[in-house]
Amino acid sequence: MPIVAFDQVTVAVETDQSPGSKVLLDGIDLRLAEDRIGVIGANGSGKSTLLRLVNGLLQPTTGTVTVDGDSTVSAVRRVRRNVGFVFTDPLSQLVMPTGREDVELSLRRSVRNGHERREKAEAALQRLGLLPLADQSIYELSGGERQLMALAAVLAVNPSVLVLDEPSTLLDLRNRELLRRTLAGLEQQIIMSTHDLDLALDMDRVLVVEGGSVVFDGSPAAAVAAYRALCLAGPPAFPSPSSPGTVRQPGAS
Amino acid sequence: MRGHGFLLANYVPGNSLIHRTPLAVKFLLVFASGLASFLISDWRVSVAVLAGLCGLFLASGAGSRRLVRAFRPLAPVLLVIGAFQWWQLGGATAARIVLNILVCVLAASLLTATTPVQRLLDGVVKAAGPFTRLGADPERFALTIGIMLRSIPYIAGTFADVRDSARARGLDRNPRALVLPVFITSVAYARQTGEALAARGLGEAGDQEPDDD
Numbered sequence: 310m311p312i313v314a315f316d317q318v319t320v321a322v323e324t325d326q327s328p329g330s331k332v333l334l335d336g337i338d339l340r341l342a343e344d345r346i347g348v349i350g351a352n353g354s355g356k357s358t359l360l361r362l363v364n365g366l367l368q369p370t371t372g373t374v375t376v377d378g379d380s381t382v383s384a385v386r387r388v389r390r391n392v393g394f395v396f397t398d399p400l401s402q403l404v405m406p407t408g409r410e411d412v413e414l415s416l417r418r419s420v421r422n423g424h425e426r427r428e429k430a431e432a433a434l435q436r437l438g439l440l441p442l443a444d445q446s447i448y449e450l451s452g453g454e455r456q457l458m459a460l461a462a463v464l465a466v467n468p469s470v471l472v473l474d475e476p477s478t479l480l481d482l483r484n485r486e487l488l489r490r491t492l493a494g495l496e497q498q499i500i501m502s503t504h505d506l507d508l509a510l511d512m513d514r515v516l517v518v519e520g521g522s523v524v525f526d527g528s529p530a531a532a533v534a535a536y537r538a539l540c541l542a543g544p545p546a547f548p549s550p551s552s553p554g555t556v557r558q559p560g561a562s
Numbered sequence: 563m564r565g566h567g568f569l570l571a572n573y574v575p576g577n578s579l580i581h582r583t584p585l586a587v588k589f590l591l592v593f594a595s596g597l598a599s600f601l602i603s604d605w606r607v608s609v610a611v612l613a614g615l616c617g618l619f620l621a622s623g624a625g626s627r628r629l630v631r632a633f634r635p636l637a638p639v640l641l642v643i644g645a646f647q648w649w650q651l652g653g654a655t656a657a658r659i660v661l662n663i664l665v666c667v668l669a670a671s672l673l674t675a676t677t678p679v680q681r682l683l684d685g686v687v688k689a690a691g692p693f694t695r696l697g698a699d700p701e702r703f704a705l706t707i708g709i710m711l712r713s714i715p716y717i718a719g720t721f722a723d724v725r726d727s728a729r730a731r732g733l734d735r736n737p738r739a740l741v742l743p744v745f746i747t748s749v750a751y752a753r754q755t756g757e758a759l760a761a762r763g764l765g766e767a768g769d770q771e772p773d774d775d
Contacts, residue, residue: 410708418764
């Protein structure tokens with residue numbers, strides 16, 4: 310599995326409202342090598358910021374993020390080839406009128422021959438069982454079908470890491486289950502933020518993000534319990550020291 | 563989000579003569595239709611050209627429903643243009659102008675209904691090839707056309723959504739309640755599209771080059 314490493318990462322942005330900058334992530338030190346990694350936390354806690362760093366969509370203000378040793382700043386093109394990114398809303402992600410065309414668009418950079426590109430796109434769609442929907446307008450697809458289509462477009466170029474930013478937020482229960490089964494069958498390393506705690510429990514390791522810091526890092530069950538406690542009691546409220554996992558104080562690295 | 567109401571037809575898979583016609587010929591047909599709209603001065607010739615294009619559209623297997631769908635979004639605009647021209651220049655001129663606009667739209671729809679977008683983009687890349695000498699990237703031309711084809715129905719859908727929400731709040735006669743949200747949503751959409759392309763490594767300067775470092 311690839312190793313995604315955060316070394317003393319801080320992300321800060323300038324704001325008009327207050328003097329100085331607003332810190333979105335503070336002192337993140339992580340080494341992610343597991344197959345399935347979940348990121349949970351409240352809205353605005355810094356989950357999306359954390360994920361965007363992995364693909365180089367966002368660059369750290371201080372510190373470094375590397376994917377298999379490649380810096381997301383100096384080797385961003387190579388990083389993006391290795392790290393696929395799935396957004397919450399597939400309509401923002403699918404930039405072509407049909408799924409087949411969108412998958413082919415993903416392949417344009419790596420496959421110059423049109424015939425070969427069509428064959429590869431067909432194979433990518435077939436893998437997720439989407440071939441019957443390939444030529445339908447993306448507006449005619451259900452939310453789950455669109456999300457799978459966006460996933461197929463990302464997987465077509467065979468990334469080694471798949472980052473998903475709350476992929477199930479806009480889906481109903483049936484489509485959520487469909488996405489869950491599909492993700493379970495993928496060989497890529499998955500790093501996914503989610504509000505779906507059932508989905509988080511499928512992971513190998515779960516991070517709880519709060520106020521721009523990773524406040525808990527450990528097994529899914531313990532992380533979900535920590536997150537529940539955090540939401541119900543308000544910070545700081547963490548599981549007892551006997552729980553598996555590492556409890557981190559906000560801001561601590 | 564609604565995304566319909568786009569006047570150009572989506573690709574319809576098929577093996578008709580028009581599907582098999584080389585892309586350059588279809589491009590020429592669209593170009594000739596655009597040119598004809600300036601040159602035709604008799605509305606009866608416009609009717610004949612439009613009828614011919616309708617015949618080609620139906621022969622492609624795209625179907626009469628798509629044909630109607632290609633015209634429907636234009637109907638209100640054409641009615642206004644037709645009425646104004648009738649008042650200003652008379653019935654024959656009004657008919658010629660309206661028919662010539664329909665000829666252009668139908669020719670473009672025939673192209674998009676019988677050509678997969680990727681083949682269209684390949685054609686654009688080929689046509690833009692000579693511009694590489696001037697430092698242009700043909701893939702960017704293609705990407706721009708592809709995104710345009712996708713964005714127009716999105717923005718049309720946004721307009722329909724905003725109009726409905728304004729109507730629900732009793733603000734349907736307030737142009738600001740319509741224009742501002744559509745503008746803001748369109749800017750947000752442009753940003754999201756840019757981000758989605760960046761995440762996939764598309765549209766970056768020199769994205770055909772092998773790697774960084």
